[in-house]
Amino acid sequence: MKNFFFRTVSVFAIAFFQVYFFASFPFGGQAVGFGLMAAVAWTVVSGFEKIWVYILGLGILIDLLSFERVGENVIIFIIAIYFVSFISKRILLQSVGGSFLLIIFIIIAITFFSNFLSFVFSFFQGEVSNFFDGGILFFAKGVFWESFWNIPSFYFLYWLINRMEKNISFYEKSVKIR
Amino acid sequence: MFKSFYNRKIFRVIVVVAVFGFLIFWNPFNFFDFFRGVIFRVAYPFGKILFVSSEKTKQTIFFVSSIGEMKSENEKLNDENVRLAAENAMLRDMKKENDILREQNNLFPRDRFEGQMAQVIGRDVGGVGNWIMIDKGIRDGISDGMPVIAFGKNLVGRVKKAYATSSQVMLLSNPESSINAEMGMTQAKGIVRGEYGLGLILDNVLQTDKIDIGDEIITSGIGGGMPRGLLIGKAKEVYASPDHLFWRAIVFQLIVPTDLRFVSVIKSGQ
Numbered sequence: 001m002k003n004f005f006f007r008t009v010s011v012f013a014i015a016f017f018q019v020y021f022f023a024s025f026p027f028g029g030q031a032v033g034f035g036l037m038a039a040v041a042w043t044v045v046s047g048f049e050k051i052w053v054y055i056l057g058l059g060i061l062i063d064l065l066s067f068e069r070v071g072e073n074v075i076i077f078i079i080a081i082y083f084v085s086f087i088s089k090r091i092l093l094q095s096v097g098g099s100f101l102l103i104i105f106i107i108i109a110i111t112f113f114s115n116f117l118s119f120v121f122s123f124f125q126g127e128v129s130n131f132f133d134g135g136i137l138f139f140a141k142g143v144f145w146e147s148f149w150n151i152p153s154f155y156f157l158y159w160l161i162n163r164m165e166k167n168i169s170f171y172e173k174s175v176k177i178r
Numbered sequence: 179m180f181k182s183f184y185n186r187k188i189f190r191v192i193v194v195v196a197v198f199g200f201l202i203f204w205n206p207f208n209f210f211d212f213f214r215g216v217i218f219r220v221a222y223p224f225g226k227i228l229f230v231s232s233e234k235t236k237q238t239i240f241f242v243s244s245i246g247e248m249k250s251e252n253e254k255l256n257d258e259n260v261r262l263a264a265e266n267a268m269l270r271d272m273k274k275e276n277d278i279l280r281e282q283n284n285l286f287p288r289d290r291f292e293g294q295m296a297q298v299i300g301r302d303v304g305g306v307g308n309w310i311m312i313d314k315g316i317r318d319g320i321s322d323g324m325p326v327i328a329f330g331k332n333l334v335g336r337v338k339k340a341y342a343t344s345s346q347v348m349l350l351s352n353p354e355s356s357i358n359a360e361m362g363m364t365q366a367k368g369i370v371r372g373e374y375g376l377g378l379i380l381d382n383v384l385q386t387d388k389i390d391i392g393d394e395i396i397t398s399g400i401g402g403g404m405p406r407g408l409l410i411g412k413a414k415e416v417y418a419s420p421d422h423l424f425w426r427a428i429v430f431q432l433i434v435p436t437d438l439r440f441v442s443v444i445k446s447g448q
Contacts, residue, residue, distance in 0.1 A: 016221060
C-alpha cells in the first residue's frame with residue numbers, strides 16, 4: 001500500500017513539474033520532456049512490468065493538465081518505455097563509457113520520436129503543427145534543444161527514482177522479514 | 179518457459195495504443211472535462227507554487243545570463259556618456275560663440291564701415307592686457323594701423339602688426355597706445371593713453387574745458403588714423419595733472435578687452 005502511495009505521489013509530482021514548472025522554460029520552442037525522461041528513467045530502474053501502470057497514469061495526468069487530447073502522451077510514453085525496457089538490460093551490462101553514449105543516443109531518439117508523434121497526431125486531427133511551421137530546420141532545432149536538456153534531466157531523475165525505489169524495496173524487505 | 183501472448187509486454191502496449199489511439203481520434207473532449215476539473219482542484223495549490231517558482235527562477239536565470247551583457251552595455255553607455263558630455267560642452271561653447279557673433283554682427287555699423295570679423299586666438303602672455311592676436315591677416319585685407327572694435331562701436335585697439343593669416347592688436351591699455359579723443363557731451367578734447375595694461379587715462383584736457391563724470395569718451399578723428407565716434411569708455415574720475423596745466427580722467431571701459439572672443443577690424447569707411 002505504501003509503495004502504491006509513494007509511486008502515485010511521484011507520478012503527481014512529476015506531472016505538476018512538467019506542466020507548471022518546466023513549461024516556463026521553452027528551449028527552441030519546446031519545453032523539457034521531464035515526464036518522458038521520468039518514464040524512461042523509471043523503466044531503466046524498475047523495469048517495464050513494475051511501473052507501466054504508473055507511466056500510464058503519468059501520461060493521462062499530463063494530458064489532462066496540459067489540455068491535450070487524453071492519450072497522446074500515454075501512447076508516446078508507453079511506446080518509449082517498451083523500447084527502453086527491451087534494451088535496458090544490455091545498457092546495464094555495457095561498460096560505463098559505452099552505456100553513456102548509448103543512453104545519449106536513446107534519449108535523442110526518444111525525443112525525436114515524441115516530437116514526431118505529436119506532429120502526426122496534430123496532422124491527422126487537421127491542426128497545423130507548431131514544429132513544421134518553421135520548416136524542417138526549426139523542427140530539428142526544437143528536437144536538438146529538447147534533447148540537450150533531456151539528458152541532464154534523465155540523469156537527475158534516474159538518481160532520484162533509483163533512491164526512491166531502493167528505499168521502497170528496502171522497506172518491502174523489512175516488512176516481509178517481520 | 180513459454181509465456182502466453184496475453185502476458186507479454188507487447189500485448190499490453192498494443193492494447194494501450196489501441197484504446198488511447200481510439201480515444202484521440204474519437205476526440206471526446208467533453209468526456210474528460212469532469213476528470214480535468216477534479217484534477218485541477220487537486221493540482222491548483224501545487225501548480226500555483228510551482229508556477230511562481232518557475233517565474234522567479236526564470237528571472238534569476240535571465241538576470242545572471244544578462245550580467246555579462248549588462249556589463250558591456252554599461253561600459254558602452256559610460257563611454258557614450260563621456261563622449262556626449264564632451265560634445266555637449268563643445269555645443270554649449272559653440273552656442274555661446276554663435277550668440278556673440280550674432281550680437282556682434284547685429285551691432286556692427288555697416289552703414290559707415292566695411293569690416294572684417296575676426297576671432298581672438300591669443301592674448302598677452304604676461305596677462306597684463308597689452309595685446310591680443312586675431313585670426314585674420316594680410317590675406318583677409320588687414321593692414322597695420324586699422325582700428326579694431328567690438329560690440330558695435332566699442333573701440334578695442336588697433337592692428338599693430340598684420341601677418342599673412344593673423345594679426346597682433348594693440349589694446350588701448352597698452353602704454354604705447356595713444357588715441358585722440360573727445361567728451362561726448364562737452365566735446366572737451368584730449369588724448370587717451372594706456373596705463374601698463376591696467377586701465378586708460380584721458381589726458382591733456384585743457385583747464386578751460388569740462389569733463390563730466392559718466393560722460394562718454396569717443397574718438398575725435400583728429401589725425402586721421404582713427405574714425406570719429408568710436409566709443410572708448412566713460413569718465414570715471416576727474417583730477418588735475420601734477421603740473422596743474424591739464425585735466426585728467428580715469429576712463430572706464432564698457433568692454434573687457436581681455437575677455438573678448440570676437441572682434442571686428444574696420445578696413446575702410448568714415
